[in-house]
Amino acid sequence: MEAEIKTTNDNCNKIMQLALDAGTVLLSNGAEIWRVEDTISHICKAYQVDDVDAFILSNAIFITGNNDKEAVFAKVKHIPLSGVHLGIVTEVNDLSRHISAGKYTLEEASTKLEEIRKRPAKNPFYRALASGIGAGCFCYILKASVTESLLTVVIGAMVLLFSLWAEKHSFPKLVKNILGGGMIALLALAATYIPFKTGVSVDKMIIGAIMPLIPGVAFVNSIREIANTDFLSGTVRMLDTIMVFMYIAIGASTVLSLYHGLLGGGF
């Protein structure tokens, strides 16, 4: 009897750990709060751990599990902000649905989760190309000329490479975005010195090229969390978005006004 209780407790620990890991992977890759909550409770329910409470903030998970008499599992996990990888979010979501359907044993699920967690981001040059195309296309739909759009493709790609490099060397967000914004403005100004038949305007190139730096996932998630009455996480993420916007704009406009002041400004 004694031994049996012990194994169930042991098992319960493993299940809770799996649920916590899944939640961590989701949260650090840009999932919403309610999705993390849902996934944790689904995994626990699928393996018959019924009494679970999870409290989730935008950068932490608090989770406890009980059996009839006592708490068997309690853990607080801090999750630092990191990059966005929606592919991982999709796969953990699929995994959780398969667990709910009873397709995986506990061990299989753990290995699968570990596999998903280690999935690398796409090749940096491929991403830089994508970022350039995105920036160039958005520049074009804001009624820029073809020349400006093509220049923006180059600037957008270079900015993404810079931002990946800065993330790799763990620059703070403030430095990364101000430098990124400044770099965009510098490159755009440099582009005006290339002699084209028709002149190019700096504004549209900058607006297109800042797009890859904008934290789109944080912006959309913050709105949805506020709509979901997760006000705390929603405001934190909203503030994060606004700050990043400000940093980029400060970086770009400082370079522009310096250029104005020092060289008299040719635009």
Add this chain to the structure above:
Amino acid sequence: MEVLTSLICAFFGTLGFTILFNVHRRFYICCGFTGMAGWAAYLAVSQFTTAPIASLAGALVVVFLSRYFAVWKRCPITVFLVAGIFPLIPGSSVYYTAYYLVTNSLELAAQNGIQAIKIAFAIVVGIVFVLSIPKEFFGLCCRKKEGTHLK
């Protein structure tokens, strides 16, 4: 013709950002289409009204399509929503606000700043409005219903 190239660019621009967020390859077409449809709605409505109202229309289309695709492809709605909303983000207003602030043209800065806030609010309203439609409605659009992760 101009509208057509603009739409094609919206498609590929959205696609670019989809790749940037490491979305799986099987969602590319749907993501691009979401962005294109949102931009089309924005362009169509902006003929008659101001930018914020047009952004609201664009956001409504984007979120509606995102929810539909999320149920159909059975994946998180974030995948489509984030990429689709990108063309509507008031990047230019925010940029001009900061630029005029630094160059000390405060009146223009205030004008652009309020414009940015209005557009952002329109997007918020669009997202919240469509997200509060009960999910059974989207279940009806697709025959397959399974699991609870449809939203």
